[in-house]
Amino acid sequence: MSALGRFLRNPAGLIGLVLLLLVLAAAVSASFFYPDDPLRLAGRPLQWPFANPRFPLGTDNTGRDIAAQLLHxxxxxxxxxxxxTLLSLSIGVAVGAIAGYYGGWVDDALMRVAEMFQILPNFLLLLVLVAVFGSEIGTVTVAIGIVSWPATARLTRAEFLTLRQREFVEACRTLGMRDARIILGEILPNALPPxxxxxxxxxxxxxxxxxxxAFLNLSDPNVASWGNLIGAGRAVLRVQWYVSAIPGLAILLTVxxxxxxxxxxxxxxNPRLKGTP
Amino acid sequence: MTSLLEIRDLDVRLPPGGDRAFALEGVSLALARGEILCVVGESGSGKSILAGTIMRLLPPGIGVAGGSLRLTGEDLLAMPEAGMRRIRGARIAMIFQEPMTALNPLRSIGDQIGEMFRIHTGLSGAEIEARALALLEEVRLPDPPAALKAFPHELSGGQRQRAMIAMALALEPEVIIADEPTTALDVTTQAQILALVRDLQRRRGTAVLFITHDFGVVAEIADRVAVMQHGRVVESGEAEAVLNRPEHPYTRALIAAVPPLHAALRAPMPADTPPALRIEDLSKTYRRSGWFGRKGRETRAVADVTLTLPRGGTLGIVGESGSGKSTLARCVMRLLQPEAGHVRLGETDLLALRPAEWRRETRRIQMVFQDPYASLNPRRRVGDLVAQGPVLHGVPRAEAMERARELFELVGLRADALERFPHEFSGGQRQRIGLARALALRPEVLVADEAVSALDVSVQAQVLRLLAELQQRLGLSLLFITHDLRVAAQICDRIAVMQGGHVVEEGTAQQVFGAPREDYTRALLASVPGRAWTPPETAEVA
Structure with missing residues (x-):
């Protein structure tokens, strides 16, 4: 059976795919349902969901439409x-592949760099980066990519360490293949699944x-992100809990x-890892 | 003789969707007190499943479908799990193939042997230790008190297998099942373990069910033989009769595939044959760097080796594991960097080339690897794998694919298999693909590192014949590395015997096998299982 076939027969994967498609549909349809700026003041603040047909999910404490913010x-x-993720993967795979394939001092040097990133908890490092470089949405995204590459690098390196000793890699070397081609064309496709x-x-x-x-008010305040909405709802958490709960639910479902x-x-x-049913 | 273990019409079902419905079909065997019954067969014949069925240690999804299994009349198949636990270890013990994985690495040998007594008896701690010590003496481990406290990694492979045997003997079982117990061992160690098993069996009168793929081992140890194929016993009888007068065609084919232990009659190489490859004073040392400037451990894997491979000939390098023969091959192919020496291919010193120059020269010297499962990239079509080399060396893709097609036919594979992936082929077919890949560059020299060791004996014979045939046709020179002296005798013009990184003896195959000069060579030859038995010439070739 092909990998795709196996994926489609897996209930967990299928549920995840459906949920992800829903989130994707929300993102795509945002401009269609709410063509205006989601951060504009739309009505009286703190209306409960379903109370006003104009605002199906209510409004937050500054009177912005929650449904619009949710979709955007x-x-x-x-x-x-x-x-x-792409950023983290490209840095991580490149570093891990080079470290794992060459080993020796190259490996030592690259892994020490990775450890420098891993010594601080991800979130603290992210706070530092945002504090230094500012909190525009682009900067925040890059910063998140930068704090999350070391784990990818370690995983790729581990795969390369075992694969580079396999005889098919040695065979490529005896055929006169260049290192770059061995890394990209021969080992990488085998290392990618995990x-x-x-x-x-x-x-x-x-x-x-x-x-x-965003919850700490450190993300870009000029975009309608779920975290910003939760952060705004914090002030009215005890009574109008829905302001934080609705985007919270959205994050939960997406993750x-x-x-x-x-x-x-x-x-x-990796069908073999599951064992025979 | 009364039967101790009696197996009658045993059927074992495999999970649906496999290549056959039954792992064992109608297997009937009887094991008498005090005899060694060898169960022989190639991979997939069901011989290990048989052992698992007797011990009720089958993987999930595999179950007994019919027949009976009796130990001194007691029905083992009907026995509850608690009853089986009392039988395992106490009445039927097992010795596994790989003692390193069968032993717990975190517990001492004495502790693990003692466990047998702790589970099945109520002996005191001091008594258990005394018994364990006596057992280690019985299996002739050097320095038993030290071995008692040793951990598995501190013993050699042969010593670990002795410890496993001590464990199996602990409770004086009536039956010992040995599943390929010497396959992972060197030939000299194997000879010692076989002698030990036979000796213990005679002294104690234990019955041994000995599973093996090696007819040499059968000749060495068996009283009776059962030959298995595709889950059926095709022939069984007295060892002497089965070995020398096999009746079933499959047994005959298997025995015909066993290479005899004397140099094959090959046309002698003229003395003035120019060399294809000269290895001069090659040395490779492995260093483990120590901490804080402390001197690390050094191993001289290859020490000042000088060898000559005559053009169009085969130079066999034989030796036990750790003798440096694979390191030598990898140094020749520049997969490892030796610290001294030259490898001259014609006039070119391969080791002195710059990386780019070496990549160009790779077309002249190619390698066939040991493991047919690891040596082909699982994500590439086999046609690509074979065409890859020529494409790298500038041959247009269409022409390279055409060459791959020709090579597939040359090595006996169908040309329409080019589009398939490696996992769709059997081990022997994969080894042919590996061979085609190496030949695609039309090399002058082929280095084969244990190229047939992972194959079943009948497939091995086919690949060896193919190699010899290609050598004739293409004028190849072959550097053939093997631990198997029978194989070396079959295919080599000259033989170099390696031990501890040194070449201890080198000469023509006739001389090395017929009149060895060195003690070590003689010891190696004396250890080959079944050396006294020559496969009958009358047997037809598969």
Missing amino acids: GARISLLIGVVA VIVYAGVVMATAILLESAL LAVSLVGQGLNDAL
């Missing part, structure tokens, strides 16, 4: 998730990191979707 926020969350699976974890973490920043898809990919790409 899906864009931001997905954008941050995808871009930060990295792709891990990308799900990176993406979920990236979305959570941005929300956490769950990404994790489930990752899990499904894992089962589909």
